[in-house]
Amino acid sequence: MVIETSGLSKSFRGFTAVDRVDLAVEEGHVHALVGPNGAGKTTLFNLLTGFLKPTAGRVSMAGHDITGSPPERIARLGVARSFQITNLFEHLTLQQHVELALLGTTKLGHRFWVSDRVLTKFHDRAGELLDEVGLAKLRDVPAGTLAYGQKRALELALALALDPKVLLLDEPTAGMGLEDVERTVELVKRVRTGRTVVLVEHNMSVVAGLADRVTVLQFGRILVEGTYDEVRNDSRVIEAYLGGESAA
Ligand SMILES: Nc1ncnc2c1ncn2[C@@H]1O[C@H](COP(=O)(O)OP(=O)(O)OP(=O)(O)O)[C@@H](O)[C@H]1O
Numbered sequence: 381m382v383i384e385t386s387g388l389s390k391s392f393r394g395f396t397a398v399d400r401v402d403l404a405v406e407e408g409h410v411h412a413l414v415g416p417n418g419a420g421k422t423t424l425f426n427l428l429t430g431f432l433k434p435t436a437g438r439v440s441m442a443g444h445d446i447t448g449s450p451p452e453r454i455a456r457l458g459v460a461r462s463f464q465i466t467n468l469f470e471h472l473t474l475q476q477h478v479e480l481a482l483l484g485t486t487k488l489g490h491r492f493w494v495s496d497r498v499l500t501k502f503h504d505r506a507g508e509l510l511d512e513v514g515l516a517k518l519r520d521v522p523a524g525t526l527a528y529g530q531k532r533a534l535e536l537a538l539a540l541a542l543d544p545k546v547l548l549l550d551e552p553t554a555g556m557g558l559e560d561v562e563r564t565v566e567l568v569k570r571v572r573t574g575r576t577v578v579l580v581e582h583n584m585s586v587v588a589g590l591a592d593r594v595t596v597l598q599f600g601r602i603l604v605e606g607t608y609d610e611v612r613n614d615s616r617v618i619e620a621y622l623g624g625e626s627a628a
Contacts, residue, residue, distance in 0.1 A: 381404045381405060381406060381407070382405055382406065382407040382441070382442055382545070382546060382576045383403065383404070383405035383428060383439070383440070383441055383546065383576070383578065384403070384404050384405075384439075384440045385401055385402060385403045385404075385427075385428075385437060385438065385439050385440075386402050386437055386438050387400045387401075387402065387436060387437035387438070388400070388401045388402075388403070388424070388427060388434055388436075388437035388438070388439060389401070389434060389435050389436040389437050389600075390420075390423050390424075390427055390432060390434055390435050390600075391435045396435075396600050397420045397423040397600050398420045398423045398424050398427060398434075398600045399420070399599065399600035399601045400436075400437065400601065401420075401424060401437070401597075401600070401601065401602055402602070403424070403595060403602070405576060405578055405593075406576075406592075406593065407576050408574075408575075408576055409576055409577075409592040409593050410568070410572055410576075410577040410578075410579065410590045410591050410592050410593075411576070411577070411578050411579075411591065411592065411593045411594075411595065412578075412579050412580075412581050412587045412590070412591035412593070412594045412595070412608075413425070413578065413579070413580045413581075413595050413597060414580075414581060414582070414584075414587060414594060414595070414596050414597070414611075415596050415597035415598050415603070415620065416598060416620055416621055419597040419598050419599065419600070420597050420599070420600040420601075421580045421597055422550065422580060423600075424597070425461075425548060425550055425578075425580055427439060428441075428454075428459075428548065428578070429451055429454055429459065429461050429548060430446065430448075430449050430450050430451040430452075430453070430454040431451055433448050434447060434448070441454060441457050441459060441546070442457055442458065442545065442546070444457055455542065457545075458542075458543075458544050458545035458546060459544055459545070459546045459548065460539040460540070460542040460544035460546070460547055460548070461539065461547075461548040461549075461550065462532075462535045462536050462538075462539040462547070462548070462549050462550065462552065468523040468524075468526075468531060468534065468535070469523060470522060470523060470524030471522050471523075471524060472522065472523055473519065473520050473521060473522055473523070474510055474515055474518055474519050474520070474521065474523060474526075474534055474537075475503070475506055475507070475510065475519040475520060477523055477534060477537075477538060478502075478505075478506035478509050478510060478534075478537050478538060478541055479502040479503065479506045481537075481538040481541035481542070482502040482505055482506060482509075482541045483498075483502060484541075484542075485541065485542055485543075505541075506519075506541075507519065509537045509540055509541055510537055512537065512540065512570065512571065513533040513534070513536050513537045513540070513567060513571075514533060514563065514567065515530060515533055515534060515537065518530065528555055528556065528560075529556050529557070529559075529560030529563065529564070532552060532556070532560075532564065533563075533564070533567065536549075536552070536567065536571070540571060544575065545575060545576065546575065546576045546577075546578070547571070547572075547575050547576070547577045547578075548577075548578045548579070549568070549577060549578070549579040549580070549581075550579075550580050551579075551580050551581060551582060552564050552568065552579060552581065552586075553565075553581065553583050553586050554582070561583060561585075561586060564586075565586055565589045565590060568590055569589075569590065572590075577590075579591075584612070587608055588608050588612075591607075591608055592607070593605070593606070593607065594606060594607065594608050594610075594611045596611050596614075596617050596620065598620045603616055603617065603620055604616055604617050
Protein backbone atom coordinates (compact mmCIF):
# COMPACT_ATOMS: atom_id res chain seq x y z
CA MET A 381 0.00 0.00 0.00
CA VAL A 382 1.39 3.37 -0.89
CA ILE A 383 -0.96 5.24 1.42
CA GLU A 384 -2.33 3.79 4.62
CA THR A 385 -4.27 5.47 7.37
CA SER A 386 -5.44 3.92 10.58
CA GLY A 387 -8.04 5.41 12.85
CA LEU A 388 -7.46 8.75 11.17
CA SER A 389 -9.63 11.43 12.71
CA LYS A 390 -9.97 15.19 12.58
CA SER A 391 -12.22 17.27 14.77
CA PHE A 392 -12.89 20.96 14.57
CA ARG A 393 -14.03 22.31 17.93
CA GLY A 394 -15.76 19.08 18.81
CA PHE A 395 -17.19 18.45 15.33
CA THR A 396 -15.69 15.29 13.83
CA ALA A 397 -15.15 15.85 10.10
CA VAL A 398 -13.05 12.69 9.61
CA ASP A 399 -13.87 9.83 11.92
CA ARG A 400 -11.57 6.84 12.41
CA VAL A 401 -10.82 6.30 8.75
CA ASP A 402 -8.79 3.26 7.71
CA LEU A 403 -7.86 3.94 4.11
CA ALA A 404 -5.53 1.84 2.00
CA VAL A 405 -4.46 2.99 -1.42
CA GLU A 406 -2.69 0.46 -3.58
CA GLU A 407 0.34 1.44 -5.59
CA GLY A 408 -0.48 2.21 -9.22
CA HIS A 409 -4.18 2.60 -8.59
CA VAL A 410 -6.44 5.53 -9.30
CA HIS A 411 -8.37 5.72 -6.05
CA ALA A 412 -11.41 7.99 -5.84
CA LEU A 413 -12.83 9.54 -2.70
CA VAL A 414 -16.50 10.30 -3.14
CA GLY A 415 -19.46 11.12 -0.95
CA PRO A 416 -22.12 13.74 -0.40
CA ASN A 417 -21.25 17.34 0.45
CA GLY A 418 -19.66 17.65 3.85
CA ALA A 419 -18.70 13.95 3.99
CA GLY A 420 -15.11 14.83 4.86
CA LYS A 421 -13.36 14.26 1.53
CA THR A 422 -11.42 17.52 1.47
CA THR A 423 -10.52 17.21 5.13
CA LEU A 424 -9.17 13.70 4.52
CA PHE A 425 -7.20 15.00 1.56
CA ASN A 426 -5.73 17.74 3.72
CA LEU A 427 -4.72 15.18 6.31
CA LEU A 428 -2.93 13.10 3.66
CA THR A 429 -0.97 16.09 2.39
CA GLY A 430 -0.12 17.56 5.78
CA PHE A 431 -2.20 20.71 5.36
CA LEU A 432 -4.12 19.61 8.44
CA LYS A 433 -2.83 17.69 11.43
CA PRO A 434 -4.95 14.79 12.64
CA THR A 435 -6.65 14.81 16.00
CA ALA A 436 -6.06 11.05 16.23
CA GLY A 437 -4.80 8.16 14.14
CA ARG A 438 -1.86 7.66 11.82
CA VAL A 439 -0.94 8.19 8.20
CA SER A 440 1.80 6.40 6.33
CA MET A 441 3.01 7.27 2.87
CA ALA A 442 5.27 4.89 0.95
CA GLY A 443 6.17 3.16 4.19
CA HIS A 444 7.03 6.37 6.07
CA ASP A 445 5.00 7.45 9.03
CA ILE A 446 4.01 11.00 8.13
CA THR A 447 1.51 11.61 10.90
CA GLY A 448 1.69 15.32 11.70
CA SER A 449 4.46 15.97 9.16
CA PRO A 450 4.46 19.34 7.39
CA PRO A 451 3.44 19.49 3.71
CA GLU A 452 7.06 20.09 2.58
CA ARG A 453 8.25 16.82 4.09
CA ILE A 454 5.37 14.91 2.55
CA ALA A 455 6.09 16.54 -0.81
CA ARG A 456 9.71 15.37 -0.55
CA LEU A 457 8.46 11.80 -0.36
CA GLY A 458 7.11 12.24 -3.88
CA VAL A 459 3.60 13.45 -3.18
CA ALA A 460 2.20 16.29 -5.27
CA ARG A 461 -1.17 17.89 -5.10
CA SER A 462 -3.14 19.81 -7.64
CA PHE A 463 -5.34 22.39 -5.97
CA GLN A 464 -8.98 23.06 -6.57
CA ILE A 465 -8.42 26.78 -6.36
CA THR A 466 -5.96 27.98 -8.92
CA ASN A 467 -3.06 29.96 -7.64
CA LEU A 468 -1.24 31.11 -10.74
CA PHE A 469 0.71 34.25 -11.55
CA GLU A 470 -1.41 36.19 -14.04
CA HIS A 471 1.51 37.78 -15.87
CA LEU A 472 3.91 34.85 -16.08
CA THR A 473 3.72 32.71 -19.19
CA LEU A 474 2.91 29.01 -19.04
CA GLN A 475 6.49 28.20 -19.90
CA GLN A 476 7.75 30.38 -17.04
CA HIS A 477 5.35 28.75 -14.60
CA VAL A 478 6.59 25.25 -15.38
CA GLU A 479 10.24 26.31 -15.43
CA LEU A 480 9.86 27.79 -11.97
CA ALA A 481 8.15 24.63 -10.74
CA LEU A 482 11.05 22.57 -12.11
CA LEU A 483 13.53 24.95 -10.54
CA GLY A 484 11.76 24.52 -7.22
CA THR A 485 12.67 20.83 -7.29
CA THR A 486 16.40 21.62 -7.29
CA LYS A 487 18.70 23.21 -4.73
CA LEU A 488 18.81 26.25 -6.98
CA GLY A 489 15.18 26.86 -6.11
CA HIS A 490 16.26 28.16 -2.73
CA ARG A 491 18.29 30.98 -4.24
CA PHE A 492 16.68 34.32 -4.62
CA TRP A 493 18.17 35.01 -8.01
CA VAL A 494 18.91 32.53 -10.77
CA SER A 495 20.52 33.31 -14.10
CA ASP A 496 18.71 32.94 -17.41
CA ARG A 497 21.27 30.32 -18.35
CA VAL A 498 20.13 28.09 -15.52
CA LEU A 499 16.49 28.64 -16.38
CA THR A 500 17.22 27.64 -19.96
CA LYS A 501 18.21 24.20 -18.68
CA PHE A 502 14.60 23.67 -17.70
CA HIS A 503 13.27 24.99 -20.95
CA ASP A 504 13.00 21.69 -22.78
CA ARG A 505 11.54 19.74 -19.90
CA ALA A 506 8.95 22.48 -19.33
CA GLY A 507 7.98 22.24 -23.00
CA GLU A 508 7.51 18.49 -22.66
CA LEU A 509 5.29 18.88 -19.62
CA LEU A 510 3.15 21.50 -21.35
CA ASP A 511 2.86 19.17 -24.29
CA GLU A 512 1.79 16.37 -21.97
CA VAL A 513 -1.16 18.41 -20.67
CA GLY A 514 -2.08 19.73 -24.12
CA LEU A 515 -0.89 23.30 -23.63
CA ALA A 516 2.22 23.33 -25.81
CA LYS A 517 0.79 25.85 -28.25
CA LEU A 518 0.02 28.30 -25.46
CA ARG A 519 3.45 28.18 -23.84
CA ASP A 520 4.17 31.87 -24.38
CA VAL A 521 0.88 33.37 -23.30
CA PRO A 522 0.39 34.80 -19.81
CA ALA A 523 -1.45 32.43 -17.47
CA GLY A 524 -4.01 35.13 -16.76
CA THR A 525 -5.43 34.77 -20.26
CA LEU A 526 -6.20 31.05 -19.97
CA ALA A 527 -9.69 29.62 -19.85
CA TYR A 528 -10.67 27.81 -16.66
CA GLY A 529 -10.05 24.28 -17.95
CA GLN A 530 -6.66 25.34 -19.29
CA LYS A 531 -5.69 26.76 -15.90
CA ARG A 532 -6.49 23.42 -14.33
CA ALA A 533 -4.37 21.69 -16.97
CA LEU A 534 -1.50 24.07 -16.20
CA GLU A 535 -1.84 23.26 -12.52
CA LEU A 536 -1.52 19.62 -13.36
CA ALA A 537 1.66 20.33 -15.32
CA LEU A 538 3.03 22.13 -12.25
CA ALA A 539 2.26 19.09 -10.10
CA LEU A 540 3.84 16.79 -12.71
CA ALA A 541 6.98 18.93 -12.69
CA LEU A 542 7.68 17.39 -9.29
CA ASP A 543 7.56 13.95 -10.96
CA PRO A 544 5.43 12.66 -8.10
CA LYS A 545 4.96 9.03 -7.22
CA VAL A 546 1.62 9.96 -5.72
CA LEU A 547 -0.60 12.55 -7.31
CA LEU A 548 -3.53 13.95 -5.37
CA LEU A 549 -6.19 15.66 -7.43
CA ASP A 550 -8.82 17.73 -5.69
CA GLU A 551 -11.93 17.78 -7.88
CA PRO A 552 -9.98 17.98 -11.13
CA THR A 553 -13.12 18.52 -13.22
CA ALA A 554 -14.96 20.93 -10.91
CA GLY A 555 -16.50 23.80 -12.83
CA MET A 556 -15.63 22.34 -16.23
CA GLY A 557 -17.83 21.96 -19.27
CA LEU A 558 -18.31 18.55 -20.85
CA GLU A 559 -15.49 18.91 -23.34
CA ASP A 560 -12.96 19.89 -20.68
CA VAL A 561 -14.17 17.07 -18.45
CA GLU A 562 -13.52 14.54 -21.20
CA ARG A 563 -10.12 16.05 -21.91
CA THR A 564 -9.22 15.91 -18.23
CA VAL A 565 -10.19 12.25 -17.98
CA GLU A 566 -7.93 11.46 -20.94
CA LEU A 567 -5.18 13.52 -19.38
CA VAL A 568 -5.36 11.72 -16.05
CA LYS A 569 -5.33 8.40 -17.92
CA ARG A 570 -2.08 9.47 -19.56
CA VAL A 571 -0.30 10.84 -16.51
CA ARG A 572 -1.26 8.02 -14.15
CA THR A 573 1.30 5.69 -15.71
CA GLY A 574 3.87 4.78 -13.10
CA ARG A 575 2.01 6.73 -10.44
CA THR A 576 -0.67 6.37 -7.82
CA VAL A 577 -3.50 8.86 -8.11
CA VAL A 578 -5.97 9.80 -5.38
CA LEU A 579 -8.79 11.99 -6.48
CA VAL A 580 -11.73 13.69 -4.87
CA GLU A 581 -14.42 13.82 -7.50
CA HIS A 582 -18.13 14.60 -7.61
CA ASN A 583 -18.68 13.67 -11.24
CA MET A 584 -19.54 9.96 -11.24
CA SER A 585 -18.85 9.46 -14.92
CA VAL A 586 -15.31 10.69 -14.26
CA VAL A 587 -15.01 8.25 -11.36
CA ALA A 588 -16.39 5.47 -13.58
CA GLY A 589 -13.86 6.27 -16.28
CA LEU A 590 -10.81 6.50 -14.05
CA ALA A 591 -11.05 4.80 -10.70
CA ASP A 592 -9.77 1.32 -9.91
CA ARG A 593 -11.08 1.69 -6.41
CA VAL A 594 -13.68 3.95 -4.84
CA THR A 595 -14.07 4.90 -1.21
CA VAL A 596 -17.43 6.40 -0.31
CA LEU A 597 -17.42 8.66 2.73
CA GLN A 598 -20.39 9.80 4.75
CA PHE A 599 -20.33 11.80 7.98
CA GLY A 600 -16.55 11.48 8.04
CA ARG A 601 -16.60 7.69 7.99
CA ILE A 602 -16.00 5.13 5.28
CA LEU A 603 -19.44 3.96 4.20
CA VAL A 604 -18.48 1.54 1.43
CA GLU A 605 -15.38 0.70 -0.53
CA GLY A 606 -14.97 -1.24 -3.75
CA THR A 607 -14.84 -0.94 -7.50
CA TYR A 608 -17.07 1.65 -9.13
CA ASP A 609 -19.58 -1.02 -10.13
CA GLU A 610 -19.65 -2.43 -6.64
CA VAL A 611 -20.27 0.87 -4.91
CA ARG A 612 -22.69 2.39 -7.39
CA ASN A 613 -25.26 -0.36 -6.83
CA ASP A 614 -24.85 -0.45 -3.09
CA SER A 615 -28.07 0.52 -1.38
CA ARG A 616 -26.20 2.38 1.38
CA VAL A 617 -24.50 4.57 -1.21
CA ILE A 618 -27.74 5.31 -3.03
CA GLU A 619 -29.34 6.16 0.29
CA ALA A 620 -26.45 8.44 1.28
CA TYR A 621 -26.72 10.44 -1.94
CA LEU A 622 -30.50 10.62 -1.93
CA GLY A 623 -30.46 11.61 1.72
CA GLY A 624 -27.98 14.35 0.91
CA GLU A 625 -30.12 15.65 -1.91
CA SER A 626 -33.36 15.72 -0.02
CA ALA A 627 -31.63 17.53 2.84
CA ALA A 628 -30.17 20.14 0.48
N1 LIG B 1 -11.68 24.31 9.21
C1 LIG B 1 -12.87 23.83 9.56
N2 LIG B 1 -13.51 24.24 10.68
C2 LIG B 1 -14.70 23.74 11.04
N3 LIG B 1 -15.38 22.83 10.32
C3 LIG B 1 -14.82 22.38 9.20
C4 LIG B 1 -13.55 22.85 8.74
N4 LIG B 1 -13.25 22.21 7.58
C5 LIG B 1 -14.29 21.40 7.32
N5 LIG B 1 -15.22 21.49 8.28
C6 LIG B 1 -16.48 20.74 8.34
O1 LIG B 1 -16.18 19.37 8.18
C7 LIG B 1 -17.15 18.71 7.38
C8 LIG B 1 -16.47 18.02 6.23
O2 LIG B 1 -15.99 19.01 5.31
P1 LIG B 1 -15.18 18.65 3.99
O3 LIG B 1 -14.90 19.92 3.29
O4 LIG B 1 -14.05 17.77 4.33
O5 LIG B 1 -16.28 17.82 3.20
P2 LIG B 1 -16.28 17.39 1.67
O6 LIG B 1 -16.71 15.97 1.64
O7 LIG B 1 -15.00 17.74 1.04
O8 LIG B 1 -17.45 18.31 1.11
P3 LIG B 1 -17.62 18.95 -0.36
O9 LIG B 1 -17.99 17.82 -1.25
O10 LIG B 1 -18.80 19.87 -0.14
O11 LIG B 1 -16.36 19.65 -0.72
C9 LIG B 1 -18.15 19.79 6.96
O12 LIG B 1 -19.28 19.72 7.79
C10 LIG B 1 -17.39 21.08 7.18
O13 LIG B 1 -18.29 22.12 7.52
